[in-house]
Amino acid sequence: MRQKKLSDYLLRFAVLLAVILLVLRLTCPSQTRIACVGDSITYGATIRDKSHDSYPAQLGTMLGRKYSVKNFGASGYTLQESCDRPYTSHKRYKKSLDFKPDVVLIMLGTNDTKPYNWISTEAFQDDYRQLILSYQELPSRPDVILMTPASVFPENFNPAKPYKIRAGVAGEAAKAVRELAKELGLPFIDIHEVTASHPEFFLQDGVHPNELGAKAIARTVYEALKDWGY
Structure with a gap:
Protein backbone atom coordinates (compact mmCIF):
# COMPACT_ATOMS: atom_id res chain seq x y z
CA MET A 1 0.00 0.00 0.00
CA GLN A 31 16.48 34.79 -25.50
CA THR A 32 17.81 35.59 -28.95
CA ARG A 33 21.53 34.86 -28.75
CA ILE A 34 23.76 37.38 -30.51
CA ALA A 35 27.48 36.70 -30.92
CA CYS A 36 29.69 39.75 -31.50
CA VAL A 37 32.77 38.48 -33.34
CA GLY A 38 35.69 40.83 -33.86
CA ASP A 39 39.02 42.22 -32.75
CA SER A 40 40.02 44.78 -30.10
CA ILE A 41 37.36 47.24 -31.28
CA THR A 42 34.69 44.68 -30.43
CA TYR A 43 36.51 43.63 -27.27
CA GLY A 44 36.58 47.24 -26.07
CA ALA A 45 40.32 47.85 -25.81
CA THR A 46 41.13 51.23 -24.18
CA ILE A 47 37.59 51.45 -22.76
CA ARG A 48 37.85 51.48 -18.98
CA ASP A 49 34.63 49.60 -18.22
CA LYS A 50 34.38 47.09 -21.07
CA SER A 51 31.60 45.14 -19.40
CA HIS A 52 29.42 48.25 -19.52
CA ASP A 53 30.72 50.47 -22.34
CA SER A 54 32.07 48.22 -25.11
CA TYR A 55 29.85 48.18 -28.17
CA PRO A 56 28.47 44.66 -27.45
CA ALA A 57 27.67 45.65 -23.85
CA GLN A 58 25.89 48.82 -24.95
CA LEU A 59 24.04 46.89 -27.67
CA GLY A 60 22.83 44.41 -25.07
CA THR A 61 21.50 47.24 -22.92
CA MET A 62 19.69 48.77 -25.89
CA LEU A 63 18.11 45.45 -26.93
CA GLY A 64 16.95 44.45 -23.46
CA ARG A 65 16.30 41.19 -21.65
CA LYS A 66 14.91 39.30 -24.62
CA TYR A 67 18.42 39.17 -26.04
CA SER A 68 21.67 37.65 -24.86
CA VAL A 69 24.56 39.59 -26.42
CA LYS A 70 28.03 38.11 -25.91
CA ASN A 71 31.37 39.74 -26.64
CA PHE A 72 33.77 37.44 -28.50
CA GLY A 73 36.24 40.13 -29.50
CA ALA A 74 39.94 39.17 -29.51
CA SER A 75 42.46 42.00 -29.44
CA GLY A 76 45.04 42.00 -32.24
CA TYR A 77 43.41 39.22 -34.25
CA THR A 78 42.74 39.10 -37.97
CA LEU A 79 40.27 37.65 -40.40
CA GLN A 80 42.84 36.19 -42.79
CA GLU A 81 44.28 32.80 -41.94
CA SER A 82 47.71 33.72 -43.32
CA CYS A 83 48.12 36.66 -40.95
CA ASP A 84 50.04 36.75 -37.70
CA ARG A 85 46.98 36.15 -35.49
CA PRO A 86 44.01 34.57 -37.29
CA TYR A 87 40.79 34.83 -35.32
CA THR A 88 40.01 31.14 -35.82
CA SER A 89 43.09 30.27 -33.74
CA HIS A 90 41.77 32.12 -30.69
CA LYS A 91 39.74 30.40 -27.98
CA ARG A 92 37.01 33.02 -28.35
CA TYR A 93 36.27 31.74 -31.84
CA LYS A 94 35.53 28.29 -30.41
CA LYS A 95 33.46 29.86 -27.65
CA SER A 96 31.45 31.82 -30.21
CA LEU A 97 30.59 28.55 -31.95
CA ASP A 98 29.69 26.83 -28.68
CA PHE A 99 27.40 29.75 -27.83
CA LYS A 100 24.99 28.42 -30.51
CA PRO A 101 24.11 31.93 -31.68
CA ASP A 102 20.95 32.94 -33.48
CA VAL A 103 22.72 35.98 -34.93
CA VAL A 104 26.42 36.50 -35.63
CA LEU A 105 27.84 40.01 -36.07
CA ILE A 106 31.30 39.92 -37.67
CA MET A 107 33.53 43.00 -37.54
CA LEU A 108 37.05 41.97 -38.49
CA GLY A 109 39.69 43.39 -40.83
CA THR A 110 41.39 46.25 -38.99
CA ASN A 111 44.48 44.20 -38.08
CA ASP A 112 44.57 42.73 -41.58
CA THR A 113 45.57 46.17 -42.87
CA LYS A 114 49.07 45.98 -41.37
CA PRO A 115 51.80 45.88 -44.08
CA TYR A 116 52.90 42.34 -43.18
CA ASN A 117 49.29 41.04 -43.10
CA TRP A 118 47.45 42.43 -46.12
CA ILE A 119 47.76 40.34 -49.27
CA SER A 120 44.84 41.24 -51.51
CA THR A 121 41.10 41.78 -51.59
CA GLU A 122 40.66 38.32 -53.08
CA ALA A 123 42.58 36.60 -50.27
CA PHE A 124 40.64 38.57 -47.68
CA GLN A 125 37.30 37.63 -49.21
CA ASP A 126 38.26 33.96 -49.60
CA ASP A 127 38.96 33.58 -45.89
CA TYR A 128 35.88 35.65 -45.04
CA ARG A 129 33.70 33.18 -46.96
CA GLN A 130 35.11 30.31 -44.91
CA LEU A 131 34.51 32.11 -41.62
CA ILE A 132 30.93 32.88 -42.60
CA LEU A 133 30.35 29.25 -43.59
CA SER A 134 31.67 27.99 -40.25
CA TYR A 135 28.84 29.87 -38.54
CA GLN A 136 26.16 29.10 -41.12
CA GLU A 137 26.80 25.38 -40.68
CA LEU A 138 26.07 25.47 -36.94
CA PRO A 139 22.98 23.54 -35.79
CA SER A 140 21.45 26.84 -34.63
CA ARG A 141 21.59 28.10 -38.25
CA PRO A 142 22.36 31.70 -37.27
CA ASP A 143 21.85 34.75 -39.42
CA VAL A 144 25.28 36.13 -40.24
CA ILE A 145 25.60 39.90 -40.52
CA LEU A 146 28.76 41.47 -41.90
CA MET A 147 30.14 44.70 -40.51
CA THR A 148 32.82 46.75 -42.22
CA PRO A 149 35.85 47.62 -40.10
CA ALA A 150 35.73 51.07 -38.52
CA SER A 151 37.60 54.00 -40.01
CA VAL A 152 41.00 54.72 -38.50
CA PHE A 153 42.87 57.99 -38.12
CA PRO A 154 46.57 57.16 -37.70
CA GLU A 155 47.60 60.30 -39.60
CA ASN A 156 46.09 62.45 -36.86
CA PHE A 157 47.34 60.60 -33.79
CA ASN A 158 50.98 59.72 -33.21
CA PRO A 159 50.16 56.94 -30.71
CA ALA A 160 48.51 55.03 -33.57
CA LYS A 161 51.79 54.59 -35.46
CA PRO A 162 53.02 51.53 -33.52
CA TYR A 163 49.91 49.63 -34.61
CA LYS A 164 50.94 49.98 -38.27
CA ILE A 165 47.27 50.00 -39.22
CA ARG A 166 46.73 51.75 -42.54
CA ALA A 167 43.68 53.93 -43.12
CA GLY A 168 43.73 53.44 -46.89
CA VAL A 169 43.80 49.67 -46.63
CA ALA A 170 41.04 49.81 -44.03
CA GLY A 171 38.99 51.44 -46.78
CA GLU A 172 39.86 48.58 -49.13
CA ALA A 173 38.82 46.04 -46.51
CA ALA A 174 35.52 47.86 -46.00
CA LYS A 175 34.89 47.81 -49.75
CA ALA A 176 35.69 44.08 -49.80
CA VAL A 177 33.10 43.45 -47.08
CA ARG A 178 30.45 45.42 -48.98
CA GLU A 179 31.13 43.42 -52.14
CA LEU A 180 31.06 40.12 -50.29
CA ALA A 181 27.77 40.92 -48.58
CA LYS A 182 26.24 41.72 -51.97
CA GLU A 183 27.67 38.57 -53.53
CA LEU A 184 26.37 36.30 -50.77
CA GLY A 185 23.11 38.14 -50.21
CA LEU A 186 23.92 38.84 -46.58
CA PRO A 187 22.94 41.90 -44.57
CA PHE A 188 25.77 44.24 -43.70
CA ILE A 189 26.32 47.31 -41.56
CA ASP A 190 28.72 49.98 -42.78
CA ILE A 191 30.61 50.94 -39.65
CA HIS A 192 33.42 52.38 -41.76
CA GLU A 193 31.06 54.98 -43.20
CA VAL A 194 29.41 55.69 -39.85
CA THR A 195 32.77 56.49 -38.22
CA ALA A 196 34.49 58.16 -41.20
CA SER A 197 33.69 61.72 -40.15
CA HIS A 198 34.13 61.23 -36.42
CA PRO A 199 37.78 61.36 -35.37
CA GLU A 200 36.52 62.38 -31.93
CA PHE A 201 35.52 58.75 -31.45
CA PHE A 202 39.19 57.75 -31.62
CA LEU A 203 40.94 60.42 -29.58
CA GLN A 204 43.11 58.06 -27.57
CA ASP A 205 45.08 56.45 -30.40
CA GLY A 206 43.28 56.91 -33.72
CA VAL A 207 42.26 53.24 -33.90
CA HIS A 208 40.18 52.23 -30.89
CA PRO A 209 36.84 53.92 -30.29
CA ASN A 210 36.11 55.48 -26.92
CA GLU A 211 32.82 55.02 -25.07
CA LEU A 212 31.14 57.55 -27.36
CA GLY A 213 32.36 55.73 -30.45
CA ALA A 214 31.29 52.37 -29.06
CA LYS A 215 27.87 53.85 -28.39
CA ALA A 216 27.61 55.05 -31.99
CA ILE A 217 28.51 51.57 -33.25
CA ALA A 218 26.02 49.94 -30.88
CA ARG A 219 23.28 52.37 -31.88
CA THR A 220 23.92 51.73 -35.58
CA VAL A 221 23.73 47.96 -35.05
CA TYR A 222 20.64 48.27 -32.86
CA GLU A 223 18.76 50.32 -35.46
CA ALA A 224 19.74 47.90 -38.23
CA LEU A 225 18.57 44.88 -36.24
CA LYS A 226 15.24 46.53 -35.49
CA ASP A 227 14.80 47.52 -39.13
CA TRP A 228 15.36 43.89 -40.09
CA GLY A 229 12.79 42.65 -37.59
CA TYR A 230 14.96 41.20 -34.86
Whole structure:
Protein backbone atom coordinates (compact mmCIF):
# COMPACT_ATOMS: atom_id res chain seq x y z
CA MET A 1 0.00 0.00 0.00
CA ARG A 2 2.77 2.39 0.97
CA GLN A 3 4.61 1.60 -2.26
CA LYS A 4 1.48 2.40 -4.31
CA LYS A 5 1.04 5.74 -2.50
CA LEU A 6 4.68 6.59 -3.15
CA SER A 7 4.27 5.75 -6.84
CA ASP A 8 1.13 7.90 -7.05
CA TYR A 9 2.94 10.76 -5.33
CA LEU A 10 5.90 10.54 -7.72
CA LEU A 11 3.59 10.43 -10.72
CA ARG A 12 1.68 13.51 -9.57
CA PHE A 13 4.93 15.32 -8.87
CA ALA A 14 6.23 14.49 -12.35
CA VAL A 15 3.02 15.74 -13.96
CA LEU A 16 3.09 18.94 -11.88
CA LEU A 17 6.75 19.53 -12.79
CA ALA A 18 6.00 19.05 -16.49
CA VAL A 19 3.15 21.57 -16.28
CA ILE A 20 5.36 24.11 -14.51
CA LEU A 21 8.10 23.73 -17.12
CA LEU A 22 5.57 24.15 -19.92
CA VAL A 23 4.16 27.31 -18.36
CA LEU A 24 7.66 28.72 -17.89
CA ARG A 25 8.49 27.98 -21.51
CA LEU A 26 5.35 29.71 -22.74
CA THR A 27 5.62 32.74 -20.47
CA CYS A 28 9.44 33.12 -20.63
CA PRO A 29 10.49 32.62 -24.25
CA SER A 30 14.16 31.88 -24.84
CA GLN A 31 16.48 34.79 -25.50
CA THR A 32 17.81 35.59 -28.95
CA ARG A 33 21.53 34.86 -28.75
CA ILE A 34 23.76 37.38 -30.51
CA ALA A 35 27.48 36.70 -30.92
CA CYS A 36 29.69 39.75 -31.50
CA VAL A 37 32.77 38.48 -33.34
CA GLY A 38 35.69 40.83 -33.86
CA ASP A 39 39.02 42.22 -32.75
CA SER A 40 40.02 44.78 -30.10
CA ILE A 41 37.36 47.24 -31.28
CA THR A 42 34.69 44.68 -30.43
CA TYR A 43 36.51 43.63 -27.27
CA GLY A 44 36.58 47.24 -26.07
CA ALA A 45 40.32 47.85 -25.81
CA THR A 46 41.13 51.23 -24.18
CA ILE A 47 37.59 51.45 -22.76
CA ARG A 48 37.85 51.48 -18.98
CA ASP A 49 34.63 49.60 -18.22
CA LYS A 50 34.38 47.09 -21.07
CA SER A 51 31.60 45.14 -19.40
CA HIS A 52 29.42 48.25 -19.52
CA ASP A 53 30.72 50.47 -22.34
CA SER A 54 32.07 48.22 -25.11
CA TYR A 55 29.85 48.18 -28.17
CA PRO A 56 28.47 44.66 -27.45
CA ALA A 57 27.67 45.65 -23.85
CA GLN A 58 25.89 48.82 -24.95
CA LEU A 59 24.04 46.89 -27.67
CA GLY A 60 22.83 44.41 -25.07
CA THR A 61 21.50 47.24 -22.92
CA MET A 62 19.69 48.77 -25.89
CA LEU A 63 18.11 45.45 -26.93
CA GLY A 64 16.95 44.45 -23.46
CA ARG A 65 16.30 41.19 -21.65
CA LYS A 66 14.91 39.30 -24.62
CA TYR A 67 18.42 39.17 -26.04
CA SER A 68 21.67 37.65 -24.86
CA VAL A 69 24.56 39.59 -26.42
CA LYS A 70 28.03 38.11 -25.91
CA ASN A 71 31.37 39.74 -26.64
CA PHE A 72 33.77 37.44 -28.50
CA GLY A 73 36.24 40.13 -29.50
CA ALA A 74 39.94 39.17 -29.51
CA SER A 75 42.46 42.00 -29.44
CA GLY A 76 45.04 42.00 -32.24
CA TYR A 77 43.41 39.22 -34.25
CA THR A 78 42.74 39.10 -37.97
CA LEU A 79 40.27 37.65 -40.40
CA GLN A 80 42.84 36.19 -42.79
CA GLU A 81 44.28 32.80 -41.94
CA SER A 82 47.71 33.72 -43.32
CA CYS A 83 48.12 36.66 -40.95
CA ASP A 84 50.04 36.75 -37.70
CA ARG A 85 46.98 36.15 -35.49
CA PRO A 86 44.01 34.57 -37.29
CA TYR A 87 40.79 34.83 -35.32
CA THR A 88 40.01 31.14 -35.82
CA SER A 89 43.09 30.27 -33.74
CA HIS A 90 41.77 32.12 -30.69
CA LYS A 91 39.74 30.40 -27.98
CA ARG A 92 37.01 33.02 -28.35
CA TYR A 93 36.27 31.74 -31.84
CA LYS A 94 35.53 28.29 -30.41
CA LYS A 95 33.46 29.86 -27.65
CA SER A 96 31.45 31.82 -30.21
CA LEU A 97 30.59 28.55 -31.95
CA ASP A 98 29.69 26.83 -28.68
CA PHE A 99 27.40 29.75 -27.83
CA LYS A 100 24.99 28.42 -30.51
CA PRO A 101 24.11 31.93 -31.68
CA ASP A 102 20.95 32.94 -33.48
CA VAL A 103 22.72 35.98 -34.93
CA VAL A 104 26.42 36.50 -35.63
CA LEU A 105 27.84 40.01 -36.07
CA ILE A 106 31.30 39.92 -37.67
CA MET A 107 33.53 43.00 -37.54
CA LEU A 108 37.05 41.97 -38.49
CA GLY A 109 39.69 43.39 -40.83
CA THR A 110 41.39 46.25 -38.99
CA ASN A 111 44.48 44.20 -38.08
CA ASP A 112 44.57 42.73 -41.58
CA THR A 113 45.57 46.17 -42.87
CA LYS A 114 49.07 45.98 -41.37
CA PRO A 115 51.80 45.88 -44.08
CA TYR A 116 52.90 42.34 -43.18
CA ASN A 117 49.29 41.04 -43.10
CA TRP A 118 47.45 42.43 -46.12
CA ILE A 119 47.76 40.34 -49.27
CA SER A 120 44.84 41.24 -51.51
CA THR A 121 41.10 41.78 -51.59
CA GLU A 122 40.66 38.32 -53.08
CA ALA A 123 42.58 36.60 -50.27
CA PHE A 124 40.64 38.57 -47.68
CA GLN A 125 37.30 37.63 -49.21
CA ASP A 126 38.26 33.96 -49.60
CA ASP A 127 38.96 33.58 -45.89
CA TYR A 128 35.88 35.65 -45.04
CA ARG A 129 33.70 33.18 -46.96
CA GLN A 130 35.11 30.31 -44.91
CA LEU A 131 34.51 32.11 -41.62
CA ILE A 132 30.93 32.88 -42.60
CA LEU A 133 30.35 29.25 -43.59
CA SER A 134 31.67 27.99 -40.25
CA TYR A 135 28.84 29.87 -38.54
CA GLN A 136 26.16 29.10 -41.12
CA GLU A 137 26.80 25.38 -40.68
CA LEU A 138 26.07 25.47 -36.94
CA PRO A 139 22.98 23.54 -35.79
CA SER A 140 21.45 26.84 -34.63
CA ARG A 141 21.59 28.10 -38.25
CA PRO A 142 22.36 31.70 -37.27
CA ASP A 143 21.85 34.75 -39.42
CA VAL A 144 25.28 36.13 -40.24
CA ILE A 145 25.60 39.90 -40.52
CA LEU A 146 28.76 41.47 -41.90
CA MET A 147 30.14 44.70 -40.51
CA THR A 148 32.82 46.75 -42.22
CA PRO A 149 35.85 47.62 -40.10
CA ALA A 150 35.73 51.07 -38.52
CA SER A 151 37.60 54.00 -40.01
CA VAL A 152 41.00 54.72 -38.50
CA PHE A 153 42.87 57.99 -38.12
CA PRO A 154 46.57 57.16 -37.70
CA GLU A 155 47.60 60.30 -39.60
CA ASN A 156 46.09 62.45 -36.86
CA PHE A 157 47.34 60.60 -33.79
CA ASN A 158 50.98 59.72 -33.21
CA PRO A 159 50.16 56.94 -30.71
CA ALA A 160 48.51 55.03 -33.57
CA LYS A 161 51.79 54.59 -35.46
CA PRO A 162 53.02 51.53 -33.52
CA TYR A 163 49.91 49.63 -34.61
CA LYS A 164 50.94 49.98 -38.27
CA ILE A 165 47.27 50.00 -39.22
CA ARG A 166 46.73 51.75 -42.54
CA ALA A 167 43.68 53.93 -43.12
CA GLY A 168 43.73 53.44 -46.89
CA VAL A 169 43.80 49.67 -46.63
CA ALA A 170 41.04 49.81 -44.03
CA GLY A 171 38.99 51.44 -46.78
CA GLU A 172 39.86 48.58 -49.13
CA ALA A 173 38.82 46.04 -46.51
CA ALA A 174 35.52 47.86 -46.00
CA LYS A 175 34.89 47.81 -49.75
CA ALA A 176 35.69 44.08 -49.80
CA VAL A 177 33.10 43.45 -47.08
CA ARG A 178 30.45 45.42 -48.98
CA GLU A 179 31.13 43.42 -52.14
CA LEU A 180 31.06 40.12 -50.29
CA ALA A 181 27.77 40.92 -48.58
CA LYS A 182 26.24 41.72 -51.97
CA GLU A 183 27.67 38.57 -53.53
CA LEU A 184 26.37 36.30 -50.77
CA GLY A 185 23.11 38.14 -50.21
CA LEU A 186 23.92 38.84 -46.58
CA PRO A 187 22.94 41.90 -44.57
CA PHE A 188 25.77 44.24 -43.70
CA ILE A 189 26.32 47.31 -41.56
CA ASP A 190 28.72 49.98 -42.78
CA ILE A 191 30.61 50.94 -39.65
CA HIS A 192 33.42 52.38 -41.76
CA GLU A 193 31.06 54.98 -43.20
CA VAL A 194 29.41 55.69 -39.85
CA THR A 195 32.77 56.49 -38.22
CA ALA A 196 34.49 58.16 -41.20
CA SER A 197 33.69 61.72 -40.15
CA HIS A 198 34.13 61.23 -36.42
CA PRO A 199 37.78 61.36 -35.37
CA GLU A 200 36.52 62.38 -31.93
CA PHE A 201 35.52 58.75 -31.45
CA PHE A 202 39.19 57.75 -31.62
CA LEU A 203 40.94 60.42 -29.58
CA GLN A 204 43.11 58.06 -27.57
CA ASP A 205 45.08 56.45 -30.40
CA GLY A 206 43.28 56.91 -33.72
CA VAL A 207 42.26 53.24 -33.90
CA HIS A 208 40.18 52.23 -30.89
CA PRO A 209 36.84 53.92 -30.29
CA ASN A 210 36.11 55.48 -26.92
CA GLU A 211 32.82 55.02 -25.07
CA LEU A 212 31.14 57.55 -27.36
CA GLY A 213 32.36 55.73 -30.45
CA ALA A 214 31.29 52.37 -29.06
CA LYS A 215 27.87 53.85 -28.39
CA ALA A 216 27.61 55.05 -31.99
CA ILE A 217 28.51 51.57 -33.25
CA ALA A 218 26.02 49.94 -30.88
CA ARG A 219 23.28 52.37 -31.88
CA THR A 220 23.92 51.73 -35.58
CA VAL A 221 23.73 47.96 -35.05
CA TYR A 222 20.64 48.27 -32.86
CA GLU A 223 18.76 50.32 -35.46
CA ALA A 224 19.74 47.90 -38.23
CA LEU A 225 18.57 44.88 -36.24
CA LYS A 226 15.24 46.53 -35.49
CA ASP A 227 14.80 47.52 -39.13
CA TRP A 228 15.36 43.89 -40.09
CA GLY A 229 12.79 42.65 -37.59
CA TYR A 230 14.96 41.20 -34.86
